[in-house]
Amino acid sequence: xxxxxxxxxxxxxxxxxxxxVSRVFNNSPYVSEKARESVLKAAKELGYEPSILxxxxxMKKTNTIGLIVPDISNPYxxxxxxxxxxxxxxxxxxIILCNADNSRDKEIQYIDMLKSRxxxxxxxxxxxxxxxIYDIFKDRKIPLVLAGRATNYDVxxxxxxNKKAAYDATKYLISQGHKKIGVIHGDLNGMKExxxxxxxxxxxxxxxxxxxxxxxxxxxxxxxFKAKGGYIAAKEMLNGNVKPDAIFAFSDVMAMGxxxxxxxxxxxxxxxxxxxGFDNLDLAEVTRPALTTVAQPxxxxxxVAARMLIKIIDNKKISEKRVILRHRLIIRQSCIKKxx
Amino acid sequence: xxxxxxxxxxxxxxxxxxxxVSRVFNNSPYVSEKARESVLKAAKELGYEPSILxxxxxMKKTNTIGLIVPDISNPYxxxxxxxxxxxxxxxxxxIILCNADNSRDKEIQYIDMLKSRxxxxxxxxxxxxxxxIYDIFKDRKIPLVLAGRATNYDVxxxxxxNKKAAYDATKYLISQGHKKIGVIHGDLNGMKExxxxxxxxxxxxxxxxxxxxxxxxxxxxxxxFKAKGGYIAAKEMLNGNVKPDAIFAFSDVMAMGxxxxxxxxxxxxxxxxxxxGFDNLDLAEVTRPALTTVAQPxxxxxxVAARMLIKIIDNKKISEKRVILRHRLIIRQSCIKKxx
DNA sequence: TATAAAATAGTAACCGCTTACAATTATATC
DNA sequence: GATATAATTGTAAGCGGTTACTATTTTATA
Numbered sequence: 001x002x003x004x005x006x007x008x009x010x011x012x013x014x015x016x017x018x019x020x021v022s023r024v025f026n027n028s029p030y031v032s033e034k035a036r037e038s039v040l041k042a043a044k045e046l047g048y049e050p051s052i053l054x055x056x057x058x059m060k061k062t063n064t065i066g067l068i069v070p071d072i073s074n075p076y077x078x079x080x081x082x083x084x085x086x087x088x089x090x091x092x093x094x095i096i097l098c099n100a101d102n103s104r105d106k107e108i109q110y111i112d113m114l115k116s117r118x119x120x121x122x123x124x125x126x127x128x129x130x131x132x133i134y135d136i137f138k139d140r141k142i143p144l145v146l147a148g149r150a151t152n153y154d155v156x157x158x159x160x161x162n163k164k165a166a167y168d169a170t171k172y173l174i175s176q177g178h179k180k181i182g183v184i185h186g187d188l189n190g191m192k193e194x195x196x197x198x199x200x201x202x203x204x205x206x207x208x209x210x211x212x213x214x215x216x217x218x219x220x221x222x223x224x225f226k227a228k229g230g231y232i233a234a235k236e237m238l239n240g241n242v243k244p245d246a247i248f249a250f251s252d253v254m255a256m257g258x259x260x261x262x263x264x265x266x267x268x269x270x271x272x273x274x275x276x277g278f279d280n281l282d283l284a285e286v287t288r289p290a291l292t293t294v295a296q297p298x299x300x301x302x303x304v305a306a307r308m309l310i311k312i313i314d315n316k317k318i319s320e321k322r323v324i325l326r327h328r329l330i331i332r333q334s335c336i337k338k339x340x
Numbered sequence: 341x342x343x344x345x346x347x348x349x350x351x352x353x354x355x356x357x358x359x360x361v362s363r364v365f366n367n368s369p370y371v372s373e374k375a376r377e378s379v380l381k382a383a384k385e386l387g388y389e390p391s392i393l394x395x396x397x398x399m400k401k402t403n404t405i406g407l408i409v410p411d412i413s414n415p416y417x418x419x420x421x422x423x424x425x426x427x428x429x430x431x432x433x434x435i436i437l438c439n440a441d442n443s444r445d446k447e448i449q450y451i452d453m454l455k456s457r458x459x460x461x462x463x464x465x466x467x468x469x470x471x472x473i474y475d476i477f478k479d480r481k482i483p484l485v486l487a488g489r490a491t492n493y494d495v496x497x498x499x500x501x502n503k504k505a506a507y508d509a510t511k512y513l514i515s516q517g518h519k520k521i522g523v524i525h526g527d528l529n530g531m532k533e534x535x536x537x538x539x540x541x542x543x544x545x546x547x548x549x550x551x552x553x554x555x556x557x558x559x560x561x562x563x564x565f566k567a568k569g570g571y572i573a574a575k576e577m578l579n580g581n582v583k584p585d586a587i588f589a590f591s592d593v594m595a596m597g598x599x600x601x602x603x604x605x606x607x608x609x610x611x612x613x614x615x616x617g618f619d620n621l622d623l624a625e626v627t628r629p630a631l632t633t634v635a636q637p638x639x640x641x642x643x644v645a646a647r648m649l650i651k652i653i654d655n656k657k658i659s660e661k662r663v664i665l666r667h668r669l670i671i672r673q674s675c676i677k678k679x680x
Numbered sequence: 681t682a683t684a685a686a687a688t689a690g691t692a693a694c695c696g697c698t699t700a701c702a703a704t705t706a707t708a709t710c
Numbered sequence: 711g712a713t714a715t716a717a718t719t720g721t722a723a724g725c726g727g728t729t730a731c732t733a734t735t736t737t738a739t740a
Contacts, residue, residue: 004481006696017720022698030718047479049456053402054696057393057725064436072425073639078418085412085439094453096404097437099425113434116389139387141344227626256626263628286567286596287627288603299413346726357690362728370688394726397695687736694728706717 005046014042025050056118065309066114066122067095070102075281076251076298077125080147083302084123091310093120102127108136115140121309123147123302127187128194129155145309147301149194156312156321158305162196165294165327166203166248169276172292172329173246174211177338178274181208182219182244184233184254200250200278216242223254230257238265244273245338252277252284252293259289259334270336280330290332297325345386354382365390396458405649406454406462407435410442415621416591416638417465420487423642424463431650433460442467448476455480461649463487463642467527468534469495485649487641489534496652496661498645502536505634505667506543506588509616512632512669513586514551517678518614521548522559522584524573524594540590540618556582563594570597578605578613585678586614592621592633599629599674610676620670630672637665 011018016035023031024039031039042048056062067084069077081097088095096119098110107126114122121143126133129149137144137155146157173181183204185197193199201220208215218240223229230249237244238261249255255277262269269275269289277284280295304323311318351358356375363371364379371379382388396402407424409417421437428435436459438450447466454462461483466473469489477484477495486497513521523544525537533539541560548555558580563569570589577584578601589595595617602609609615609629617624620635644663651658 007698008696018697019699019720019722020718023719026698032718035718049452051397051696052453052457053393053397054725055698057391057397057727058696058698060725062393067437071422072412073415073418073422075413075415075418078413078415081437082411082413082439085437089439094436094438094457096434097407097421097425098434099422099429112389113392117392117434227622253622253626256623260626260628282567282593283596283623283626286593286600286623288600348726358727359691359729360689363689366728372688375689391726394695395728397697398726398728400695681740683739685736685738687734689732689734691730691732693730696725698724700721700723702719702721704717704719706715708715709713710711 005043005048007048007050009046010039010042010048013046014038022050060118062118062120063092064094064096064117064119065306065313066098066110066117066119067125068098068100068107068110068114068122069125070127071099072097075283076279076296079281079298080125080302080305083299083304084306085302087303087306087310093306093310100126104128104132107133111136111140111142115142120313121145123305123309125149127196128189130194143309143312145305145312147305148196150322151194154321156308156318156323158301158308158323158325160296160301160325160327162199163203163206165278165296166200166250167207168203168327168329169248169278169294170204170207171211172331173248173274173276173335174207174213176246176274176335178246179213180216180219180242180244180246181213182216182221182234182237182247184221184223184230184247184249184258186223186225186250188222197250204248218242219244225251225254227253227257227260230254231261232257234258234261235265238262238267238273246274246276246335248276248278250278252279252281252291255291255293255334256283256287259287259291270334274335276335280328284330285332289334292332292335293330295328295330297327300325345383345388347388347390349386350379350382350388353386354378362390400458402458402460403432404434404436404457404459405646405653406438406450406457406459408438408440408447408450408454408462409465410467411439412437415623416619416636419638420465420642420645423639423644424646425642427643427646427650433646433650440466444468444472447473451476451480451482455482460653461485463645463649465489467536468529470534483649483652485645485652487645488536490662491534494661496648496658496663498641498648498663498665500636500641500665500667502539503543503546505618505636506540506590507547508543508667508669509588509618509634510544510547511551512671513588513614513616513675514547514553516586516614516675518586519553520556520559520582520585521553522556522561522574522577522587524561524563524570524587524589524598526563526565526590528562537590544588558582559584565591565594567593567597567600570594571601572597574598574601575605578602578607584613586616586675588616588618590618592617592619592624592631595631595633595674596623596627599627599631610674614675616675620668624670625672629674632672632675633670635668635670637667640665
């Protein structure tokens with residue numbers, strides 16, 4: 001930190017007290033025009049800017065929020081973060097970014113760090129939200145908004161209805177005449193229903209059951225939300241006994257991997273196997289075949305979370321602590337209608 | 341900010357002075373084992389954590405760096421930021437993230453904000469680095485590292501050799517027998533050579549000249565680094581009088597757009613038109629045809645920038661203020677060898 | 681045991697700002 | 711012009727730490 005003019009310097013030069021200087025910079029009405037002018041003049045002459053740091057200490061308010069996500073280089077999260085940042089910018093908040101890689105240790109470490117930085121609140125986006133992490137937050141008493149995860153605890157959250165989204169996607173596949181439908185999901189965390197993949201899997205199963213279709217265990221594969229994982233999972237299906245006529249991948253990236261596996265098996269997508277993804281990343285409309293997918297409103301998840309957190313910080317009433325944003329089915333070219 | 345125990349509370353409970361408490365938490369050697377224990381015990385009992393805010397004020401050091409990028413939701417930048425964050429995490433720095441959208445006003449606003457937050461330094465990544473912005477930084481006297489842009493000013497920077505990279509890519513196309521090569525570039529900022537596209541264009545022109553190939557004006561198109569832009573630019577070329585046999589897009593995303601334009605024109609990539617991109621985003625290897633491209637070490641640009649900034653902040657000697665990281669040509673399936 | 685040196689611990693000023701409260705000055709009212 | 715009221719301004723005590731300097735206690739040395 002290079003030394004710069006402080007409030008005393010300005011006060012001295014302007015021949016007023018520090019209180020007056022402070023008032024000028026906080027737009028207090030109780031300052032005479034004359035005083036205001038001379039303060040402003042002195043400040044300009046000295047290149048004075050109030051220290052947000054000192055102000056934060058004095059006011060016990062930092063106008064900063066902490067942001068814990070697994071990995072900013074994942075396009076899903078970078079879009080969420082962009083939404084958060086834009087809203088924060090409007091309300092004059094700044095964000096401290098933390099990549100926790102879904103590691104519980106890192107998350108806790110970051111939470112404590114953010115707390116000792118007196119952030120006004122935290123937006124937490126992780127694949128898991130457990131009792132443990134809930135207790136941590138409760139202990140620390142920091143305003144918290146959960147993004148992308150629902151919970152039964154009394155914590156505000158913004159999500160989409162993952163189950164319904166998967167249900168809709170599956171119904172769409174069924175409506176297109178597909179019967180043997182495969183799924184590539186992510187970590188199920190012991191089916192504990194605290195994780196996207198579990199919700200989505202239930203949605204899938206519901207739709208299948210409703211349509212009276214058989215669910216083949218061999219067509220339900222776990223993967224890692226990466227292209228390579230999607231590739232491997234799809235390849236295993238294609239080499240198996242039950243050949244899928246459609247595959248529902250729980251992320252666009254896995255869907256892309258699956259499409260490549262189809263090509264590499266000498267088959268065509270969507271002619272031989274239809275693929276539906278999840279997320280609607282930018283890449284979904286750029287690739288060939290353009291990906292039919294379930295769109296998540298990533299930007300809005302971030303934006304709404306930020307707006308909600310700021311309201312909570314400001315002690316404003318929030319109309320609804322549990323926000324469920326709408327998903328959308330985006331139909332492109334990776335699914336085909338099968339003749340009955 | 342919820343109230344929590346402060347250093348006085350701990351001192352009182354532990355029956356020592358605040359100085360001793362401070363020493364314990366700063367691992368000062370001059371504390372007896374007995375005092376240390378009782379302080380730690382008291383701190384635990386009260387749930388005390390030192391306030392980084394107060395410490396920063398007292399020490400005039402925040403262990404925070406500011407990060408100004410155009411747009412975190414752009415995968416190039418999110419990868420750079422991830423590199424920065426990882427290094428910062430190691431050295432116990434935190435980052436304040438700012439999306440400036442290449443707007444000069446926003447950039448200046450953010451710089452001033454970061455300064456009044458006493459960040460220890462700033463990593464600045466923008467498409468442009470002008471006299472104006474240089475002066476701003478100089479005025480503010482904040483340690484600065486430039487990422488992704490070179491400059492003649494005395495400012496440390498991390499870049500790749502854009503000119504050489506484009507030269508290499510072009511040479512590769514030429515070596516594959518391509519002659520009528522098109523280019524889709526970004527903003528040229530009046531050919532002022534402060535912008536990636538200009539450097540790359542020169543590299544392209546050098547290679548063409550060296551090979552004695554004709555450069556067709558109609559095959560040099562400006563676009564916006566987006567898929568749609570790449571699509572439009574490629575479409576114009578394909579509809580023009582001079583048909584390109586290869587196109588060099590200055591970003592992977594534009595390259596993908598161009599590939600789609602080729603398909604939509606009833607042509608094939610790479611059989612009819614080869615495409616080479618720039619960046620090597622994750623998407624490049626996921627799409628079909630997998631994209632041949634110039635790889636930028638995004639993560640390393642961020643990581644090296646962060647490491648350099650932290651060294652500067654710590655007044656350590658840095659061996660080289662101008663770092664040029666290596667690019668790599670990644671050969672995949674979007675370019676074909678033409679028979680002579 | 682006296683004394684010097686080393687190890688601990690405490691006091692209080694300071695970092696730069698906000699703000700309650702008191703003090704002063706200007707304006708309005710009679 | 712005296713007095714009440716409103717508008718300004720200043721004083722000084724925080725906010726929660728660090729640290730130079732001083733004071734005290736221990737330990738080492740003669």
